[in-house]
Amino acid sequence: xILAIDIGNTTVAxxxxxxxxxxxxxxxxxxxxxxxxxxxxxxxxxFAHRRHPERPIxxxxxxxxxxxxxxxGALAECARHxxxxxxxxVSPDIHTGLTMGVPDPHAVGKDRLVDAAYAAANFxxxxxxxxxxxxxxxxVVDENRVFRGGVICPGLSTGLRAxxxxxxxxxxxxxxxxxxxxxxxxxxCMLSGSVLGTAVLLDGITQRIEEELGRPATLVVTGGLAKYxxxxxxxxxxxxxxLLLKGLALLYQMNAPQPRHNAGSKRHNNPNFHRxxxxxxxxxxxxxxxxxxx
Numbered sequence: 001x002i003l004a005i006d007i008g009n010t011t012v013a014x015x016x017x018x019x020x021x022x023x024x025x026x027x028x029x030x031x032x033x034x035x036x037x038x039x040x041x042x043x044x045x046x047f048a049h050r051r052h053p054e055r056p057i058x059x060x061x062x063x064x065x066x067x068x069x070x071x072x073g074a075l076a077e078c079a080r081h082x083x084x085x086x087x088x089x090v091s092p093d094i095h096t097g098l099t100m101g102v103p104d105p106h107a108v109g110k111d112r113l114v115d116a117a118y119a120a121a122n123f124x125x126x127x128x129x130x131x132x133x134x135x136x137x138x139x140v141v142d143e144n145r146v147f148r149g150g151v152i153c154p155g156l157s158t159g160l161r162a163x164x165x166x167x168x169x170x171x172x173x174x175x176x177x178x179x180x181x182x183x184x185x186x187x188x189c190m191l192s193g194s195v196l197g198t199a200v201l202l203d204g205i206t207q208r209i210e211e212e213l214g215r216p217a218t219l220v221v222t223g224g225l226a227k228y229x230x231x232x233x234x235x236x237x238x239x240x241x242x243l244l245l246k247g248l249a250l251l252y253q254m255n256a257p258q259p260r261h262n263a264g265s266k267r268h269n270n271p272n273f274h275r276x277x278x279x280x281x282x283x284x285x286x287x288x289x290x291x292x293x294x
Contacts, residue, residue: 001017002059002249002252003062003083003087004248004252005063005075005079006064006114009135010030013025014028017246026046039078059082062080063090065110065111067110088255090110090114092113095251095255096251097254098120098146099147101148102149109137112139113147114247115131115243116141117247119139125144126217126218127217127218132156134158135152136152136223137153138152151205151209156198171186178195178232199229199230202233206219220240222244
């Protein structure tokens with residue numbers, strides 16, 4: 001099983017991935033002042049709920065992506081503790097299967113890179129990924145697997161929270177999918193503007209990107225807030241809540257060091273090979289020759 005760690009602005013996602021399948025997902029709060037030891041305490045709480053006395057969790061390796069540089073090192077240390085190996089850390093310097101077509105590849109959010117790499121490997125090109133989280137991010141990969149860039153907007157919950165905090169007469173609103181575009185009270189007006197507005201944003205930005213590409217594109221949406229928005233979108237799309245974790249597993253497979261075998265390893269793994277002994281057939285032939293000679 002592979003340990004996948006996604007360090008986001010609000011939460012740290014931990015995933016266990018085996019044979020390309022996400023076996024579990026858990027979350028911790030992103031706290032920029034925590035040390036590696038403090039994060040290990042939190043991770044122990046997560047793993048304690050998933051351990052079985054006869055089937056303990058064992059990780060053969062780890063892969064990590066982060067948009068919070070302050071705690072990347074601490075969680076990389078935690079990953080090494082649980083696997084005994086240095087984790088694969090996502091950056092434009094590792095193999096992603098993409099050609100970076102932007103002036104400064106290192107300025108691209110690492111989570112965006114993961115989403116784009118997985119989508120390019122598993123969906124028809126060109127492909128657009130959208131992650132609805134603290135920020136709403138679009139990534140564009142063209143038909144030649146070139147990462148062309150994207151769009152960054154305020155996140156759905158970020159916008160709603162800002163309205164409640166900055167506008168004296170507007171309340172904090174619980175997220176839901178609005179039933180109509182026309183709100184009949186303050187709360188429904190805010191939901192329509194925020195949630196339906198995000199759906200219209202996805203449709204509209206996708207249409208503009210397709211016009212610039214000169215062809216239709218596959219749209220793949222992920223993120224914790226997507227479930228409120230995707231039912232309201234009109235552009236055909238695929239919703240995959242595990243897109244980033246699957247992408248991390250893919251990048252681990254593409255970049256993790258492979259175990260080395262020496263030249264004689266295959267011979268020694270042969271169950272019919274015994275050091276210092278001849279094969280049984282040779283001994284039988286020798287006995288038959290001796291019998292004939294006598």
